[in-house]
Amino acid sequence: MSSSKLLVVAIDFAEEEYARLSQHKENRDWYLFKRFKLTLYKNEDLNENTKIRDCTDKEMLAIAVFSGGIHYLKDHLLTHFKERIPHLREGDIHWVLTVPAIWDEAAKKFMRKSAEKAGIPGTRLTLALEPECAALYCQLGAPRSGLSPMQPGAKFLLLDCGGGTVDITVHEVRYDNSLKEIHRASGGPWGGIKVDDAFQEYLLELFGFERIASLPKHDVIELERSFELLKKNVNTEDKNYHMQLPLILRQSADIGIGTLIAGKLRLSSNVVKGFFEMPAENICRKIQEILLSLRQPDLDTILLVGGFAESKVLQEKVQSKFPTMKVLKPNEPSAAVIKGAVEFGHCPEKVRFRMSPYTYGVNIVTPFRHRKDPISKYIEIDGEAYCDDIFDIHVKKNQSVETGTEISNEDYHPMTQGQTNMNFKVATSDSLSPKYIDDPGNRIIGSFDVRIPHAFASLERYVNVKMIFRGTELEVEAKDAHTKQKYKSSFRFE
Ligand SMILES: Nc1ncnc2c1ncn2[C@@H]1O[C@H](COP(=O)(O)OP(=O)(O)OP(=O)(O)O)[C@@H](O)[C@H]1O
Ligand SMILES: [Mg+2]
Known part of the structure; x- marks a missing residue:
């Protein structure tokens, strides 16, 4: 990485900064990686020489990207802590790194290696499984999670709906309030970015490949950010949505009347809800498959966590497909994993049995x-x-x-x-x-x-x-x- 620069900062700032560099044609030596966690999912050839591509198809070693990200977060946290606790030593900290439960041993070892490369000693590092952490967070009960803790004997299915993957686990609460996994962790690549992909396909159909492919990088980033905002506001009501478009697309005279209004793209509620269909259908099919294979009548609760679980469309879809089950979400579904990870770091024995x-x-x-x-x-x-x-x-x-x-x-x-x-x-x-x-x-x-x-x-x-x-x-x-x-x-x- 001699003259090349890796932009490792919080995602919003990274995108903004990259868009600025790209607008001034100064992005040649910079890299912007998105969705890179998916590289580790079911990657049969994962090794220290595995390379990944950035948004302009430039390659970099995956381990450099992962350890770069962890390094940034570690330094950021230490700086923050040292301001508050001046005598804090690095040796006082035990780190918990969360990974999807459906990752295999190779992917977990890859993360461990990346963390060690980022300066976190292996002896002070625990890998935690994301849906388990979220389950622990939900079990903390109100006021923290906002939910009533489940009683011994209760069984629940938890969906961690992230950006890349949806992880599903089923747990039973044991007599000592520890958790026992009763169905092997499963899931698939049906996270929130599948909604983004569906939107991208819609744009390709509407404006044609040539026009979309020739958009400058900063316009693409702007478009993605506008859609992210729109996506978070989608609900089950029947209404139209409007989003800002880059100038080049606004000038597309051949687009149907009523689709472009005052330079904004108008999307009907059916079109927008359609973007959620593929991931939501797959998620529900998987839940159904698990319920049928377990056949446990007392498994009556579905917990939704993760950023994508904030989606009203997804919540409604799950509840309507499983009307007899309680579909619950804790306060701050997006923060459930990270808050539960702290809990797991303190008491890893709270999950004693796994499949x-x-x-x-x-x-x-x-x-x-x-x-x-x-x-x-x-x-x-x-x-x-x-x-x-x-x-x-x-x-x-x-x-x-x-x-x-x-x-x-x-x-x-x-x-x-x-x-x-x-x-x-x-x-x-x-x-x-x-x-x-x-x-x-x-x-x-x-x-x-x-x-x-x-x-x-x-x-x-x-x-x-x-x-x-x-x-x-x-x-x-x-x-x-x-x-x-x-x-x-x-x-x-x-
Ligand atoms: N209100 C919302 N409505 C719809 N989608 C949302 C909402 N809030 C966040 N998301 C989506 O949730 C996803 C991010 O979720 P989360 O932060 O749990 O992911 P992650 O943990 O980084 O990803 P992964 O678990 O796959 O590693 C993104 O696709 C984002 O667009
Ligand atoms: Mg996640």
Whole structure:
């Protein structure tokens, strides 16, 4: 990043500043990234060299952008605090970084790495799952969340409707008021930006690709900002909406009479509500799917949080699709995650049970089963026939796991007398009973070598591998039974 400059400031200011630079043709060396969090969602090739493109298609390393953003927020907060608490030391602070619950291990590790690069030590960092934080915030009760805390035994479905994704979790309140996840976190890319996308498509249809594509960058930014304002004011009433347009579009004589009024674009309530249709439909379909799969009559509450949950159109859609359920939102739905994150940082044990989002396991070698194992997996060791790459399951998808407790514990023996090293690959699978480590849909998320010194050469030697969920992150630990040396898994992108 020698002569290039990364604009890392609060979003409104960044856009304003970039629009100004662009108007004066001074934006060449600057970058403006929008919606970049989505890069980490279901990104199979995520690693430290992954690049992302800014609004003018210029590339930068994703890790530089993420750590740049975290660095800015960290410095901003420290400056603010130091003004109020002069003797505050950085070591006094424990940081909580929130991530969508539907992110996989690789994306979580990527965030951790980005935070460490931004100067936050790993030992003082907790990753928290966004819908869980929001659930804790709602449970705080009035006056803070404005809701009545749910009683032990109550079950609720929470939707965190953000900009990029909508995360859905289902929890039960336990007797000690801690939360137990009763349905694996799910969701999809149906956040508020899908409404923006629908508006963009409408503009393309109305004005034509050429005209929209040739808009100067500052006009595009202005247009997006005007729509953002309009979007926040959309309600379920039947009325027209008006928005300011850039001069070039205002002069489009070929646009239908009644669409442009005094230089403003007129949008009917049906057109505007139509922009919300795709994300709202998908969200409701997902809720329905979860309710049908759980079949729990006492699950009678839907909590809406996140910025997009402020939308009256979305609220009305959810309530009308599920008329028998209580659809509630706390005070400040947009701040629910961040406020709950502080709560989670203080008391991570308030969420003790989670459902494993994947099946986790390691690769092993087993005796070859003729007519059952594929020939491509056939290997010979000391003249014996073996099958390579067997997926040895440690944790099953949907298994309820308690945080901080060992979930699996398996012993593995070396294959030959002279072996001095055992390599383990850690993999995830969407299947409940994956057979081979490299089956389609599986992912290798980490690997590690365990040294087994010659001094103890014998097939009786063994390595113990266990998996533990430390809060929201998976930890895989291997121990040589003789030397007692411990090894932690290193994840793929490191
Ligand atoms: N009153 C409102 N009506 C409609 N949409 C709104 C309203 N307020 C905010 N939004 C939308 O909510 C989205 C931002 O929500 P939020 O702040 O929860 O997102 P985020 O947490 O940054 O995103 P993500 O959770 O995907 O990482 C934006 O798309 C914004 O336009
Ligand atoms: Mg969010």
